[in-house]
Amino acid sequence: MIEISNLTKVFGSGDAATTVLDDVDFAVPAGEIFAVVGPSGAGKSTLAQCINLLERPTSGEVIVNGESLTRLDAAALRRARRRIGTVFQSANLLSRRTAAENVALPLDYLGVTKAQTRARVAELLDRVGLADQASKYPHQLSGGQRQRVGIARALALRPSVLLSDEATSGLDPRATDSFLSLLREVRDELDLAVVFITHEMDTIVKIADRVGRLDRGRIAEQGSVVDLLLDPGSELGAALRPSGSSSAAPVGLEQLLVTHNSVAVPADWLSRITGQLGTPISVLGGNVQDVDGVSVGQWTIAIAPDRVHDFTSAATPLGLYARPVDTDTTVAA
Ligand SMILES: Nc1ncnc2c1ncn2[C@@H]1O[C@H](COP(=O)(O)OP(=O)(O)OP(=O)(O)O)[C@@H](O)[C@H]1O
Numbered sequence: 001m002i003e004i005s006n007l008t009k010v011f012g013s014g015d016a017a018t019t020v021l022d023d024v025d026f027a028v029p030a031g032e033i034f035a036v037v038g039p040s041g042a043g044k045s046t047l048a049q050c051i052n053l054l055e056r057p058t059s060g061e062v063i064v065n066g067e068s069l070t071r072l073d074a075a076a077l078r079r080a081r082r083r084i085g086t087v088f089q090s091a092n093l094l095s096r097r098t099a100a101e102n103v104a105l106p107l108d109y110l111g112v113t114k115a116q117t118r119a120r121v122a123e124l125l126d127r128v129g130l131a132d133q134a135s136k137y138p139h140q141l142s143g144g145q146r147q148r149v150g151i152a153r154a155l156a157l158r159p160s161v162l163l164s165d166e167a168t169s170g171l172d173p174r175a176t177d178s179f180l181s182l183l184r185e186v187r188d189e190l191d192l193a194v195v196f197i198t199h200e201m202d203t204i205v206k207i208a209d210r211v212g213r214l215d216r217g218r219i220a221e222q223g224s225v226v227d228l229l230l231d232p233g234s235e236l237g238a239a240l241r242p243s244g245s246s247s248a249a250p251v252g253l254e255q256l257l258v259t260h261n262s263v264a265v266p267a268d269w270l271s272r273i274t275g276q277l278g279t280p281i282s283v284l285g286g287n288v289q290d291v292d293g294v295s296v297g298q299w300t301i302a303i304a305p306d307r308v309h310d311f312t313s314a315a316t317p318l319g320l321y322a323r324p325v326d327t328d329t330t331v332a333a
């Protein structure tokens, strides 16, 4: 379990002071993946550095399994930091060390015997599927393999928290998916609390249980991924929802954006509404996907303007939320 409590980070002082993190609050229980998303410059990497105490927060606390790391002196902090394993973008491996030597790095500092280190490294590389790549140097590995070495190294000291900052950036879709499955597996096996920082919305939908949106240093919105996806009023939900392009509405018809607003939208909702209203409904675009067994998505449809009200009334009891598309900003649909 990791708790981030009223975390604030100010760089500089006086006139030059910039508040990069402003009262950030969230908690991630063991076994859960919490994603942090936000635009470039929102403070995501600063948050990562404050969580593993590479940067001292200006105020607020980082609490792991009930112990506040921010209150520890330097020696105690060095020990406590072992409870947080970190994977960075492009893994940050040392280029002059082999995969095995990179994984061994955190163990080297602990005074573990060579035999113990060798056994632990072999076990870790095997776990991430790289037993046969142990003696390769980082430049001889693919991007996806380097990130797997990064996970192995992050797990070397048996942490209870895994922190990942843009670890899938730059990976192709297959390497990303394989990284995400590995992350989910180790989360389950080791009951890790995972803080997963990314700017990729589709990655969040695939992996996270909950997500917080960081906006200019503040958590502007947070919640479970499914709840946000089903909330038509959520900005984060709208960004997470799979969106497809839609064609233009036929002349004279009104365009509506129809969003899943319930876990129980019947698969045949369109034919039900068409049957009930007895009027043609054109589907201009749509996208649905399964998230934790819940179907979420949205469609763009077109209908005669004098039937819009009837459509909305028929859609609501089926768990759908319909609103007119502002045709000037249709791209958002
Ligand atoms: N050491 C520092 N001193 C002063 N300002 C800093 C420092 N580190 C980061 N910042 C500022 O903090 C803000 C947030 O930076 P940060 O790297 O945390 O953003 P980010 O959300 O990770 O962005 P990206 O998506 O591009 O990685 C930026 O405006 C940056 O200039």
Ligand SMILES: [Mg+2]
Binding pocket: 044, 045, 046, 166
């Ligand atoms: Mg960053």
